[in-house]
Amino acid sequence: MNGFSSAQLGFIFAGALAEVISTTSGLSLDISSLEGGADFDEMVGIMSLNGKNNGIIFISAEERAMRVLYSFMTGVSEDEVTKDDIDDALCEIVNMTAGSAKQRFNDAEQIFALSPPFVISGKNMSLITKKRVHVISKVLGNGEISVKLKVIF
Amino acid sequence: MKLLVVDDSSLIRKVIKAAADVLQMETEEARDGIEALETLSKSHKEIDLILLDWNMPEMNGYDVLVEIKGSDEYKNIPVMMVTTEGQKSNIIAAVRAGAANYLTKPFTVEQLEAKIIECIGGEGDF
Numbered sequence: 147m148n149g150f151s152s153a154q155l156g157f158i159f160a161g162a163l164a165e166v167i168s169t170t171s172g173l174s175l176d177i178s179s180l181e182g183g184a185d186f187d188e189m190v191g192i193m194s195l196n197g198k199n200n201g202i203i204f205i206s207a208e209e210r211a212m213r214v215l216y217s218f219m220t221g222v223s224e225d226e227v228t229k230d231d232i233d234d235a236l237c238e239i240v241n242m243t244a245g246s247a248k249q250r251f252n253d254a255e256q257i258f259a260l261s262p263p264f265v266i267s268g269k270n271m272s273l274i275t276k277k278r279v280h281v282i283s284k285v286l287g288n289g290e291i292s293v294k295l296k297v298i299f
Numbered sequence: 300m301k302l303l304v305v306d307d308s309s310l311i312r313k314v315i316k317a318a319a320d321v322l323q324m325e326t327e328e329a330r331d332g333i334e335a336l337e338t339l340s341k342s343h344k345e346i347d348l349i350l351l352d353w354n355m356p357e358m359n360g361y362d363v364l365v366e367i368k369g370s371d372e373y374k375n376i377p378v379m380m381v382t383t384e385g386q387k388s389n390i391i392a393a394v395r396a397g398a399a400n401y402l403t404k405p406f407t408v409e410q411l412e413a414k415i416i417e418c419i420g421g422e423g424d425f
Contacts (some may be wrong), residue, residue: 169405170314220313231309238308241354242404245383249403260354260383 152280159233160284161296162246163205166239171218171270173288180283180294186271187211187294189223189232191240195259201299205240210235211291238262243295300419301325301345305335305363306352306381311404315350315381318411332358336366343373348418351398353382353389368397377418379403381406 195201197296212232240263282297329335353360377399385403
């Protein structure tokens with residue numbers, strides 16, 4: 147995204163994700179760089195960002211972490227949370243994070259359009275990119291749960 | 300009091316329903332714009348406030364808003380947009396189309412409750 151360093155973009159997207167989680171669940175997560183380990187956890191929410199700037203946002207978490215988050219967001223007991231519930235919640239987290247980031251870019255006219263988010267689930271998923279693609283990798287956690295964020299552009 | 304909650308996310312519908320329960324309001328749910336208009340055609344006289352997402356499949360929230368405000372039967376039901384689309388241009392477009400209020404996601408339950416009360420009391424505050 148023209149005019150922004152990777153550090154600034156990481157700050158914007160990770161800040162947006164942290165705000166979404168804290169506002170909707172009350173949980174405060176610390177942000178750090180994702181170094182080493184798997185690219186993604188069991189569930190990955192994805193959205194294409196298209197327009198003046200193009201990119202893709204990935205937010206991933208273990209199913210257990212999503213059940214915890216969902217429970218905090220809704221008050222529903224973790225045991226009663228279904229896979230459909232957490233698929234929908236991860237889509238909505240991606241949607242709100244991209245929307246919040248979009249607002250943060252708005253002042254700088256770095257506008258992109260939101261597209262329909264979707265979720266894929268699996269084990270040992272990796273992100274393979276061409277060398278010239280910029281990748282932002284962050285992890286947000288509090289010791290009990292963690293959420294991984296990747297943005298490529 | 301009864302709210303019509305229009306959002307393709309079951310999470311958001313659940314969060315809004317929980318807030319409505321606290322305010323002792325009933326809710327009716329619709330997963331997209333088409334379903335919302337179908338619900339209104341059957342029971343618009345029971346609906347006191349519509350909470351409307353912007354980005355939805357089948358028919359987006361803005362088009363639903365225009366449809367509602369163009370209808371003699373539904374136009375007096377206040378509509379609050381509840382959406383990730385928080386840019387000023389979207390807010391202005393929604394207000395021009397007749398939205399009574401606008402709430403950007405993510406929101407706290409307290410923010411949602413305050414906005415609902417504003418709408419019901421006719422004190423929109425952008």
